[in-house]
Amino acid sequence: MIVRLLLLCFLSLSLYGASNADLLKRADAALKSSKKSAVFTAYNGYKNLYLKALIESDTVLQKKALKGIVASGKKLHIDVSEYQKKLSKHLQSAVKPVISTPQVKRFVKPVSVTKPTIKPENTKKKIKIIHTHSITKAQWKGNELVITFSKNLTKNRVNYFKLEDAAKKSYRYIFDIHTSLLEKNYNLRKTPLKRVSLSQYKRNTVRLVIESTTRLPLRFWYKQKQLLIKPGIAKSVHQNVSLKKEELLPKKTIVIDPGHGGKDSGAVGYKKNIYEKNIVFHISKELAAILRKRGHRVHLTRTRDSFVKLHKRTEYANKKKADIFISIHANAIPRSGKIHQAYGIETYFLSPSNSKRAERVAAKENIKDMDNMNRFGKDSFLNFLNREKILASNKLSIDLQQSVLRALRKHYSKIKDGGVRKGPFWVLVGAQMPAALVEVGFVSNPMEAKRLMNRTYQKRLAQGLAEGIERYFLKNP
C-alpha cells in the first residue's frame, strides 16, 4: 500500500517546530534501540537532519547527522557508502562549502583564492597569491553586459536574486559570483539604469548590482568564460518579463503530475461530489495545453482517471528526462475544522520540515523507504540531497507561487498566499530534476472549492503556473 498523499494535503496551517537538538536527541535515542523499526526511525531522522543541516549550512550538524546515518544504516544493512564518503570529507576538511538559497547569499564552491598569511620573518618560504578564478574584464557591448572570467564559469558559482520594491521604485538585480575582482575600477554606468556596480563583496564573492527604477526583463546566460547579461533596456523598460517572445526561450521537457486518480480520489470537498483528483486533472490538462502551445514537450503522469503509484510518477519523469517535475494537488482540512478560514495557495519543495506534524507524516511516509530502498533509496534520495537541486526546486517553487498569485489576483479578490514551504513529500523524493508540488487551494473551503470547480478559474490558474515555469526557465536557462 502506498501511503496516500492525501495525508500530506492536510498538513498546512499553524505548524510549529522542534529544534535540531531535539531531533538529534530523538534520533540518538532511537539508534540505541534493539528494535529494527526504531533504528529505521533513527536512520530517517538523521537523513532529515542532514538535509536540514545542508539547508541551514550547519556543518557541525551535518557531521553529526552523517555519523548517525552511517551508524544506523550499517545496523540496517543499508548501503551508506555515499554518506560514508561525505562523512570522511567532513572529517578531512575544516572548511566546508555551504549551501546557497535564494534568500541567503552564500556559495557552494570551496575557497578558490588563497590569501597570504602572516608568517614569521625568518621564514624563507615565499608567499604566493594564487587567483584561481577571477574577473578579467567587464564591459558593455551594446545593451549587453559581458563579464569575462579567467576560467570557465559554472552555474553554481553564481547566485542570482532580485530585490524588488515597487513602492520605492527600486528594482535590484543581484549576482553574487564566487570569484575575485582584480581590477577595482570598472565604469559600468549605463542609462537608463540607476546603478551598475561590481565590487568584492566578501573575500570570495564579487557582487554585481544592476539597479533600475522600473522592473527589468533581465535575462542572463553563461558562455564558457563569460557571463552575459541583458537587462532588457533596449526596449521599453516598463515592460514586464516578456513572455511573448517564446522563440527566445529554450524548449524544455516538463512532466506534470495530476495528483491521485482512480480509486484514490484525494481530498474530498465540502460537498461530496468535489474530488481533488478531478480538479487537479483539469488544471494539469490546461497547463499542458498552454505549455505545448509555447513549444515545450509536456508529459502527464496520468492522462485519465487512473490510479498511479507515487514512485511511478517520478520514475516516469526521470525516464522522460524532464527538466522539471510539477505535482498538482488540492488541499483540505477535516469537515470539523474551520473550513471557512482555511484557504489559499501553497507551493512545496522537498526538504525536511521543521514542524512536528510534518515530521509525523514524514515518518509515516518514509516507512515506504524500507520497501523502496532498492528502487530509489540509494540513488534518488541521495540525488535529491544535491544542494543545487534543492536550491533549484526552491526557486521553481517561488516562481510558481508568485506567478499563480499574480495571475489570479488580476481577476479575483481573496486570493491568499499560503507561501512557499518546505515539505517532506514522498512524491518528490525520487525526482532527479527540480521538482515542486502546488496545492492549488482548499476544496474544503466553499468559496475556494467553487472557484476550483470553475473552468475559467482553472484556466487562469494554469496560465499562472505556465508563467511561473517560463519565469523559472528564463532565469535558469
Ligand SMILES: [Zn+2]
Ligand atoms: Zn493531494
